[in-house]
């Protein structure tokens with residue numbers, strides 16, 4: 376080897392190492408421990424507000440100071456008798472759908488969707504959940520119901536996954552009338568897709584008289600759109616002239632347009648009534664993944680029906696045998712920024728105690744040793760996520776922006792937030808309350824909520840595939856700790 380050859384080899388080796396060593400370091404560093412606490416995840420973000428005494432910049436974990444409140448203590452008071460008692464048994468295996476198909480998935484009490492949980496606002500709901508044979512374990516989350524933290528049903532954060540043959544009892548007081556749903560929050564990207572879910576209807580204390588109700592639970596089984604477990608249009612008997620409130624739940628990972636063959640009013644979204652909703656004609660309403668809308672329609676007097684479409688499936692409301700006219704999808708969407716009329720919200724949205732940024736992007740890197748082009752939050756990859764830290768009573772502003780190339784349905788547990796602006800334009804209609812908000816690529820929402828439910832709460836993408844790819848952060852109340860752990864050793868995998 377000449378001197379020149381030796382130099383060449385040396386240069387090649389140095390260049391290779393300069394590439395391989397940092398990559399190897401990134402790979403090594405990205406591997407998730409077999410067991411870890413959500414409190415040690417990422418870095419604290421105080422949103423410009425007060426820091427706890429002795430808080431350390433690098434470690435959110437420093438905050439599990441002695442004397443903290445465990446999530447297990449943030450519970451529904453004991454002693455009160457339940458008003459509504461429900462037994463749910465989850466199974467894994469064949470699912471016989473209402474449309475006659477049989478698929479591999481999950482059932483609740485033998486069906487999917489599972490039974491509807493119905494209660495009245497203020498009632499204590501007690502749900503005994505049994506895992507018959509779901510090998511990966513289960514946990515049940517009450518999507519959109521702002522329950523106490525101990526009842527939130529997130530494996531590894533608020534409880535351990537319920538193992539096969541085991542049970543868990545959930546108790547919560549129905550805090551708000553509206554349309555909600557329950558689903559597994561253990562291996563949720565697989566178990567929810569497979570059908571481990573069902574609807575929840577909370578009626579107001581004084582229901583409106585003369586309004587019939589119908590449920591439309593949208594789900595994709597094996598990639599096929601269904602409503603209430605069947606493809607096509609399910610007939611729902613309703614007399615001519617009857618007002619019908621259709622409660623639609625989107626349990627899929629993507630947004631779903633919904634429209635009707637007659638004009639409708641959007642009575643509610645995400646369980647909150649729209650203030651003074653006007654009649655809508657020629658526009659569809661988009662239900663975000665995880666989101667719900669209540670549409671009110673009136674069955675025509677001429678004996679024909681109303682077609683309620685969620686894509687290629689839906690309901691036909693009308694007298695027995697009623698035909699409903701074909702109803703092509705409108706090209707325009709209803710914009711909730713300008714729908715209904717303004718009214719008070721119960722807190723001052725002008726004053727913020729904390730301001731958080733939730734900027735959704737995409738970048739190359741490693742997550743748990745896997746190279747990829749991953750979702751990022753504020754430029755970071757999972758698990759190096761912001762731990763948004765608040766105190767009880769804070770008014771919180773959050774700017775959620777998306778420059779990742781895809782829509783993300785953002786879901787904060789335990790709270791409802793109100794939209795202030797989208798792309799700088801303020802809400803001019805009814806207060807727009809949500810728990811599941813579609814943020815389109817290029818959009819930026821400013822939202823506000825009151826930190827009024829202490830705990831450790833997931834704030835994640837409800838495209839559950841994205842969540843499983845690391846689109847998961849948490850909102851943490853100062854001084855709250857969890858004894859539960861995530862990771863393969865713990866058996867808890869909430870996403």
Ligand SMILES: [Cu+2]
Nearest residue numbers: 783836838841
């Ligand atoms: Cu997403």
